Structures are given as structure tokens and as C-alpha cells.
Amino acid sequence: MVDSEQLSALIGDIYDAALDPALWPAVVRATSVFVGGGSCNLSRTDSLNHDLDVSVDWGSDPHYMHLMATEYGRIYPLPPLIMAYARPGDLVWADMLMPYEDFLRTRFYREWARPQGLCDAVGVVLEKSATTFATVTVMLYERHGRVDDGVRERMRLLGPHFRRAVAIGRILEQRPVLGSSYAAVLDSVSAGIFLLDRSGRLVRSNAAGERLLERGHPLRRQAGRLAAPAEATTRALDEAVAQAVRGRDGGPAQGTALPLGETIDDGWVAHVLPLSPGRQGLPAEAPAAAAVFVQRVTLDRPHxxxxxxxxxxxxxxxxxxxxxxxxxxxxxxxxxxxxxxxxxxxxxxxxxxxxxxxxxxxxxxxxxxxxxxxxx
The missing domain is CATH 1.10.10 (Arc Repressor Mutant, subunit A)
Known part of the structure; x- marks a missing residue:
């Protein structure tokens, strides 16, 4: 059974980490505990060079992570299957990708996983390009048992929020959004950023956002609020902002990815997330209650x-x-x-x-x- 309060708090922390990368270590630790594993990491795998770049990790044995990077990454059987068959947003675990008995017979398991007592893992594919993919992965050891329905459900609940948070972090290029050079940093980001108050009125936008509003696509300014070309999209955006505000005020934390274009091929997407008072460097009296990040996405070539x-x-x-x-x-x-x-x-x-x-x-x-x- 999922603890709704614990889930809501963790989702809020995930979105906070999108704006403040220093919070990620605490988030992956909390993720491991919530899902029911013994370690957790955010990583990117380069399938061409067999490189594993672990950006954030909690609970892993440094010795075995070094062995993974220097020797065992090239024979890890799961990454090629993820590249060939998984899509961004997919939940993946060992025997979803290959028969578990076959996994146990691999040299990778015999020499790298079994000596640690590692028996399973569950992850979410966050991003995927022609040569790399990024995941958030929780490792399960013998004391935890193998991935079951409860583990998959808890990971599934977190997956979309990790994807949006990582996308927002990439937009910001891991720069601190807030601080003494707040406006300058916002203006240095190529994506459009719009800060809205509790009622959904526009409080601030960066330079890229202003250019989008002047052009009137994919968003325009209407009576002090953001509006999209289609009325239904505007209503969906208003509801996404309302959800973000409810998360800010202690309700269920929400973050939403919303297509903005008149057609799917337009490729414009908005990411909406709550801004918690007194967190991410925001003063408690800050009027901004939600942030909207707007960028045009492109499809990568298949691997x-x-x-x-x-x-x-x-x-x-x-x-x-x-x-x-x-x-x-x-x-x-x-x-x-x-x-x-x-x-x-x-x-x-x-x-x-x-x-x-x-x-x-x-x-x-x-x-x-x-x-x-x-x-x-």
C-alpha cells in the first residue's frame, strides 16, 4: 500500500531538485527507501563506448561501481536491450528484458552482481537518444527480494515526475535559477520561463519567454495570463497551474507536461511545476507559485x-x-x-x-x- 503523504512529499522534493541539483542525493536516497530497495542512482549510459556516467548515487558500493565503469559495463546484458526495445517513460526490470534464469547465468551476474548480494533492479527510462539513455534505477538486494508488483507500482508513480524534473534540469543546464543574479540567470536560459502567481497571472518571464509572447506562438499574453492557440489547451494549462498551486499549498504535489502546439508536429511542450515558498531560495513572500518552462522538442534518431x-x-x-x-x-x-x-x-x-x-x-x-x- 502506498503512503500518499510520503509520495506527495517525495514528488515535491523531485521538482525542488530540478531547480536545485544539490538536492538530488537526498531525493535518490528517499526514492530507494520509498520503492523498497537498497541503493538508487541517476545515470546515463553511452552504448557506443559502454560508458556509465552515474551523476547521483546513494547506497552503492564504490568498489563495484568502479568495476562497472572499468570492466563490467561492456558485458552488462541489459543496456543493449533497453536501447533496442524500451522507450522513454518505460518501466524496466531484469526479467522484463530477459528471462531471469538467463540473467543469472551471465558472467555479469556471476562476477559483479552476485558477490554484492544484488538480485534485481527496477528503473525508468528518462531520456533516450541515438546513442545514449538515462535512467533512474533502484537496486534490490537479497534482503529485499526480487521486483514485485508493489515495487513496480511505487516506481511507476515516480517515473513521470523524474522525467519532467530531469527535462527541466536540462533546460536550465543545471544552473542555479535563484540567487543574487536571479533575473540574469533566467535570461541566460534558452527555454521560455514564466512565473505565475496563485491565480495564474503572469508575474515574471525571462527574455526567451518574452520573445515567445511577442510572437504569439506557442503562447500569448491575454488579460495578464498565458493563453495557447487552442482554447482547450489554455484550459488544460490553467488546470495544470492550479494543480501546481495545490501542491505548493500542501496538497498532492503535481507536475505536468503539456503539448502546446496546434498539431503534434509543432513540438512545443510546457512543463508546469510548483514553487514552494521558502524553498529553492525563494523568499516566503514571493508571489510566484508556479513555473512554466516552454521549449520545442525534437525526436532523436533511433539507436x-x-x-x-x-x-x-x-x-x-x-x-x-x-x-x-x-x-x-x-x-x-x-x-x-x-x-x-x-x-x-x-x-x-x-x-x-x-x-x-x-x-x-x-x-x-x-x-x-x-x-x-x-x-x-
Whole structure:
């Protein structure tokens, strides 16, 4: 059963951390406790270089995180499957991506996870590009047991708020929004930023926001408030601001992502979040009760593995073998990495060859390179 007060407080803290990155360590600790794990991190994985950049971590063993960065990241079986099959916003855990028994047989589990007592993990894909993806991940150890419905539900409740907070943090480029150079910092951000009072009236906007209002798209100023081209969108924006204000005043904390354009292809999105009095450096008497961040989003190219999986109907089991072709020297080594029989590897390779038209492992490597392209 979810503690609604604990959930509401944690969601508020997540949005606070979007404006003040120094709060993230406390947020990931609280996330681990709330979800029911033993450690938690925010990280970005570069699938081309097998680099794991952990920006915030709580509870992990530094020795094993070093081993992950220097040795085991290249044979971690889950990231290629996330790149190939998961979408931003998706909830992911070990046996959702591959059979759990297969995971236990991998060299990664035997040498890196099992010595720590680590038995499972659950995460949310926050962002994804052609070569990288970012996640918030909670690790479960033997004392916690494996991921179950309760763990998934608690992580699912937090996922959208982490995504919005990270998007807002990226907009702000992790600069402190508040302080002595408050107006100057706001004006240095390329996204439009609008601060609204409790009634939804516009209190302040940055330079980028003013340019959007002067152009009248995707927002315009109407009777001191923000208005969108479509009346229904304006009503949705007003309701999102009202939700943010309720979260500010102690109600359920809310943050909302809202498309603003007249069509989906417009790509304009507003992120609305509450501004708590006395937090993020705001004085208690500050009139701003909610912030609206507006930017135009673009779709990233699909990762090579995602494109190959779709074009050739590659299954997750085949994908694990396909990825190992680039990391291992021959069938025996692939079998060792995956913890399976050599005959199993041969079977998957034969199917990969049939589907792609490859005749040997070198052809598979060339196929991966052709999908990656000169820009990765």
C-alpha cells in the first residue's frame, strides 16, 4: 500500500531538485527507501563506448561501481536491450528484458552482481537518444527480494515526475535559477520561463519567454495570463497551474507536461511545476507559485540496435547474442558471457544470419556499423 503523504512529499522534493541539483542525493536516497530497495542512482549510459556516467548515487558500493565503469559495463546484458526495445517513460526490470534464469547465468551476474548480494533492479527510462539513455534505477538486494508488483507500482508513480524534473534540469543546464543574479540567470536560459502567481497571472518571464509572447506562438499574453492557440489547451494549462498551486499549498504535489502546439508536429511542450515558498531560495513572500518552462522538442534518431530489431524482427534472445558478437572472440566466448551452451549461441546466430542475410560474424559487425552511420 502506498503512503500518499510520503509520495506527495517525495514528488515535491523531485521538482525542488530540478531547480536545485544539490538536492538530488537526498531525493535518490528517499526514492530507494520509498520503492523498497537498497541503493538508487541517476545515470546515463553511452552504448557506443559502454560508458556509465552515474551523476547521483546513494547506497552503492564504490568498489563495484568502479568495476562497472572499468570492466563490467561492456558485458552488462541489459543496456543493449533497453536501447533496442524500451522507450522513454518505460518501466524496466531484469526479467522484463530477459528471462531471469538467463540473467543469472551471465558472467555479469556471476562476477559483479552476485558477490554484492544484488538480485534485481527496477528503473525508468528518462531520456533516450541515438546513442545514449538515462535512467533512474533502484537496486534490490537479497534482503529485499526480487521486483514485485508493489515495487513496480511505487516506481511507476515516480517515473513521470523524474522525467519532467530531469527535462527541466536540462533546460536550465543545471544552473542555479535563484540567487543574487536571479533575473540574469533566467535570461541566460534558452527555454521560455514564466512565473505565475496563485491565480495564474503572469508575474515574471525571462527574455526567451518574452520573445515567445511577442510572437504569439506557442503562447500569448491575454488579460495578464498565458493563453495557447487552442482554447482547450489554455484550459488544460490553467488546470495544470492550479494543480501546481495545490501542491505548493500542501496538497498532492503535481507536475505536468503539456503539448502546446496546434498539431503534434509543432513540438512545443510546457512543463508546469510548483514553487514552494521558502524553498529553492525563494523568499516566503514571493508571489510566484508556479513555473512554466516552454521549449520545442525534437525526436532523436533511433539507436542502431532499435533500428535493426525492427527491420529484421530480432528477438531479445537473438539481440543478446548479436551484441556479444562485437564484444567476444568466437562462439565459446559468447557462450561464456551469456552463461549458455555453445549450441544455443549457434542456434541464435543461425537465425540472425537467416533474418539479416549475413553469412558470418564479420557480416554482423558490418551490419551494426552500417546502421550506426558516420555520426554514431
Amino acid at each position: 542502431a540496435l532499435e533500428a535493426i530489431a525492427k527491420q529484421y524482427n530480432i528477438t531479445p534472445a537473438e539481440m543478446r547474442v548479436l551484441v556479444c558478437v562485437t564484444e567476444a572472440n568466437g562462439i565459446r566466448e559468447i557462450a561464456g558471457l551469456l552463461g549458455c551452451a555453445e549450441t544455443t549461441v549457434r542456434t541464435h546466430l543461425r537465425r540472425i544470419f537467416e533474418k539479416t542475410g549475413a553469412r558470418r560474424q564479420a557480416d554482423v559487425i558490418k551490419l551494426l556499423a552500417s546502421f550506426s552511420g558516420p555520426l554514431g
